[in-house]
Amino acid sequence: MREIDSKMVTETISTLLQDGCYHLSDDVIAALRQAYEREESPAARNVLAKLLENAEAATRDEIPLCQDTGMAVVFLELGQDVHMIGGDLYEAVHEGTRRAYARGYLRKSVVDKPFSARTNTRDNTPAVIHTTIVPGEKLKITALSKGFGSENMSRLAMLTPAGGRQGVIDFVVKCVDEAGANPCPPIIVGVGIGGTAEKCMLLAKQSLLRQVGEPHADSEVAELESEILKRVNDLGIGAMGYGGRITALAVHVEVFPTHIAALPVAVNLQCHSVRHREATL
Amino acid sequence: MKTVSMIPRSVKLPLSDDVVETLHAGDELLLTGVMYVGRDAAHKRMIETLEAGEMLPVDLKGQTIYFMGPTPARPGKIIGSAGPTSSYRMDFYSPRLMAEGLKGMIGKGMRSREVKEAMNRYKAVYLGAIGGAGALISRCIQKVEVVAYDDLGAEALRRIVVQDFPVTVVNDIYGGDIYEQGRAQFRIAAPHPAAVQ
Numbered sequence: 459m460r461e462i463d464s465k466m467v468t469e470t471i472s473t474l475l476q477d478g479c480y481h482l483s484d485d486v487i488a489a490l491r492q493a494y495e496r497e498e499s500p501a502a503r504n505v506l507a508k509l510l511e512n513a514e515a516a517t518r519d520e521i522p523l524c525q526d527t528g529m530a531v532v533f534l535e536l537g538q539d540v541h542m543i544g545g546d547l548y549e550a551v552h553e554g555t556r557r558a559y560a561r562g563y564l565r566k567s568v569v570d571k572p573f574s575a576r577t578n579t580r581d582n583t584p585a586v587i588h589t590t591i592v593p594g595e596k597l598k599i600t601a602l603s604k605g606f607g608s609e610n611m612s613r614l615a616m617l618t619p620a621g622g623r624q625g626v627i628d629f630v631v632k633c634v635d636e637a638g639a640n641p642c643p644p645i646i647v648g649v650g651i652g653g654t655a656e657k658c659m660l661l662a663k664q665s666l667l668r669q670v671g672e673p674h675a676d677s678e679v680a681e682l683e684s685e686i687l688k689r690v691n692d693l694g695i696g697a698m699g700y701g702g703r704i705t706a707l708a709v710h711v712e713v714f715p716t717h718i719a720a721l722p723v724a725v726n727l728q729c730h731s732v733r734h735r736e737a738t739l
Numbered sequence: 740m741k742t743v744s745m746i747p748r749s750v751k752l753p754l755s756d757d758v759v760e761t762l763h764a765g766d767e768l769l770l771t772g773v774m775y776v777g778r779d780a781a782h783k784r785m786i787e788t789l790e791a792g793e794m795l796p797v798d799l800k801g802q803t804i805y806f807m808g809p810t811p812a813r814p815g816k817i818i819g820s821a822g823p824t825s826s827y828r829m830d831f832y833s834p835r836l837m838a839e840g841l842k843g844m845i846g847k848g849m850r851s852r853e854v855k856e857a858m859n860r861y862k863a864v865y866l867g868a869i870g871g872a873g874a875l876i877s878r879c880i881q882k883v884e885v886v887a888y889d890d891l892g893a894e895a896l897r898r899i900v901v902q903d904f905p906v907t908v909v910n911d912i913y914g915g916d917i918y919e920q921g922r923a924q925f926r927i928a929a930p931h932p933a934a935v936q
């Protein structure tokens with residue numbers, strides 16, 4: 459058994475969230491560069507060039523990449539042989555979020571009473587927390603600042619099994635087509651297939667945590683990813699929706715067994731402002 | 740990385756009808772001058788003011804509104820990250836403000852049919868700023884002041900002065916729409932599933 463102080467969790471989350479909001483990670487920069495090289499549309503190339511300049515400006519001027527610094531989504535993979543000390547683990551996560559948004563001059567965008575008063579909580583808490591218990595004595599933390607221009611374009615379909623592979627592809631492509639310019643393309647398309655309704659959406663979200671364009675380990679799933687990517691890029695939406703060859707930088711699919719009566723498909727879009735970081739304590 | 744083939748055109752704010760008439764979907768512009776900044780809450784307030792039969796806190800004739808809610812400014816800076824927010828949330832309010840003389844809107848993403856019709860009727864344009872380029876856009880902003888609805892905090896109505904703020908004309912007064920035109924130009928039609936069998 460190993461003890462981990464929840465104060466470490468607070469500090470780690472504060473650092474991870476701030477880092478994500480100020481520095482575009484290398485995989486995203488590489489994907490944007492590649493998109494710039496391949497793009498034929500002058501308007502879209504102009505956007506891609508500006509996004510790369512923006513990443514430099516954010517780091518140099520100490521200004522967040524995007525003004526929507528999102529809602530914090532935190533994934534905890536807690537080793538079952540860890541003993542947390544120093545207070546409530548989830549409170550430590552919220553405190554880390556609070557600290558990141560205050561110290562990092564990030565925008566506080568979370569409101570309470572969502573269908574009525576919509577009062578700003580003023581510190582961007584609560585974070586959305588997903589915990590899994592795993593073997594071992596470590597705690598892996600992944601912190602994501604999720605912007606809502608793209609989050610608002612999420613969709614879930616409970617397809618019939620008869621829909622099959624083609625049904626999945628058509629649904630995902632339709633989602634991206636309808637979202638158009640709204641989720642700030644170029645995007646990463648997160649797809650969950652299987653499970654129950656809520657599990658399916660979580661799979662889609664988790665797929666976004668992969669390095670951009672890293673294919674799924676299972677070749678059947680990886681083939682599906684590249685087929686959807688081609689279809690999505692054939693839509694012609696392009697960077698910022700101005701028309702172009704690159705609408706998505708990548709399609710990531712995660713799968714899970716499901717019920718004999720179902721074929722759930724979830725789509726969770728990630729804009730080019732990809733902001734997730736991980737650390738292991 | 741500067742191999743842009745189009746040369747953006749410099750445009751001064753506020754906008755006159757004469758200038759608006761020369762703008763076409765797809766044009767790249769560099770805006771210089773004064774504009775207002777407001778998002779959902781400020782729009783809601785403005786409409787409530789008008790519905791109560793009162794005057795707006797600012798005269799919108801010829802003006803441009805930028806749909807944006809910045810990150811907090813660091814000490815010594817006037818503003819934080821300052822990119823556009825999704826415009827569709829303002830669709831409900833925009834036609835009424837165009838009736839008050841609003842000539843330009845800056846945001847990102849698609850507008851409703853009602854808004855496009857109002858742009859045609861009132862001779863106003865919708866301009867797209869680059870979503871997610873808030874750090875870069877921040878450099879174009881030279882002055883910021885809150886002009887109304889102080890209590891809304893980050894969502895208060897602000898007046899800003901910009902220099903060479905890069906935007907693209909999304910919707911012009913002639914029905915042009917770069918989202919539709921761009922997509923039509925680059926779309927590769929998928930083979931119909933029935934045809935593949």
Ligand code: SF4
Nearest residue numbers: 524605607642729871
């Ligand atoms: S969708 Fe992403 S890039 Fe666009 S404004 Fe929102 S957070 Fe920023």
